[in-house]
Amino acid sequence: MKRVVIATDGSQVSLDAACLLAHLPHNSKLDITVVSVIQGEQSYHRHASDEWVRGFVAKKTAEAEESFETILKMFEGSNATLRHEIRDGHVGQAIVRIAEELDSDLIVIGATGHSELSRILLGSTSDYVATHAHCSVLLVRPTGLIGANRAIRVAVAFDSTQPSRKCLTEFSEVPWGIGTDVMMVTALARFFGIMGEIAPSADAVANAESQVLQASQSVAKVAPKASAHVVQDENFGEGLVRFAEKHKCDIMFIGETKRTALGRSLVGSVSRYILRHAPCSVWVTRQSVAEADTSPHNNDSETTASSR
Known part of the structure; x- marks a missing residue:
């Protein structure tokens, strides 16, 4: 486990996923790419004005950068380098694609939730990534471990x-x-x-x-x-x-x-x-x-x- 992709959308579930990885011991240096996918122009250009889309993308980009800063702090003092990648398009496809581009060893992604219903439904993104990824996948659910x-x-x-x-x-x-x-x-x-x-x-x-x-x-x-x-x-x-x-x-x-x-x-x-x-x-x-x-x-x- 050397090249890792962390998928984040700014939710607590995705931040918990990053936190779990940060708490796992590792000998080798980790090369971590934090991926944020913004469904911007490709998803909304037919249904909204250009001005609205630009504003939406700017807002989501700022939120993504804030999430990256939060994750960056989780790995302070660890033997890891982190960089941020922002992509546009289908969320699951973008996560799988960048993992392939980087020849990643592992994708870390949060599950939808912890209840019985949410466990069964998983979530379209986490389900897609778990099904389509070429590499290993860590699907994270909260268990009360952190803290x-x-x-x-x-x-x-x-x-x-x-x-x-x-x-x-x-x-x-x-x-x-x-x-x-x-x-x-x-x-x-x-x-x-x-x-x-x-x-x-x-x-x-x-x-x-x-x-x-x-x-x-x-x-x-x-x-x-x-x-x-x-x-x-x-x-x-x-x-x-x-x-x-x-x-x-x-x-x-x-x-x-x-x-x-x-x-x-x-x-x-x-x-x-x-x-x-x-x-x-x-x-x-x-x-x-x-x-x-x-x-x-x-x-x-x-x-x-x-x-x-």
């Missing part, structure tokens, strides 16, 4: 597929330290048929426990207190969301493979479920097409716990 005197709680959804391993690699780029409560979690399916509930076999449970334990041990250098967990649910996404709710997580990591269909990333059903229903921020790590094509696990990309 609280407690450890950050992070869950990492893990299985043995390549997107999940890429997720683990990206997670390990952050020096979480002993002060972070890290939980490695994998989900197993329970099925309900004519004969009743069909639970995972003892061998399947033992194998899952072994894999998630190894995963937790593999991140010991950056997360010494990482613990291992296995959950069972009839729905993979719901099982992971319930885990996040039970443990009051602040961030959940999930892996995703960039698809070539329509030239964009198609978020899998489990990823989308978690994005919409998780009570916490969601960090979607995105595997590139090249990585997927050269992976020995590339045939598994559609069945990872984070993209089913």
Whole structure:
């Protein structure tokens, strides 16, 4: 995580997203581009006078510059450089486009809200960015972490597929330290048929426990207190969301493979479920097409716990 785009519209939700990133530890210098998108001439020229549009754009530009100054203060004293980019046009498209232009590693964006309804609806911009971005996306929801005197709680959804391993690699780029409560979690399916509930076999449970334990041990250098967990649910996404709710997580990591269909990333059903229903921020790590094509696990990309 070196090149980061922070999307802001001046709202408290977007400022909270920037604040969360500012509070995360990092070893490498961060090159941060704060993006403000103003729907000016392209959006309103047919419906308003030129004078009104110029006034609107000037007002929104001033607000964007004020938001940038607020974000700039959040990173004072950190190993980061920040610059401000103001674009015009479709908000989601502009954010995705500039991330591609800059070859960004991560986009940080605020979700619409924290209520059950707003979680389901997400928001047109955040949903578009999470779906179309070529790189990883951190979708931020407030969890009461900022200003609280407690450890950050992070869950990492893990299985043995390549997107999940890429997720683990990206997670390990952050020096979480002993002060972070890290939980490695994998989900197993329970099925309900004519004969009743069909639970995972003892061998399947033992194998899952072994894999998630190894995963937790593999991140010991950056997360010494990482613990291992296995959950069972009839729905993979719901099982992971319930885990996040039970443990009051602040961030959940999930892996995703960039698809070539329509030239964009198609978020899998489990990823989308978690994005919409998780009570916490969601960090979607995105595997590139090249990585997927050269992976020995590339045939598994559609069945990872984070993209089913």
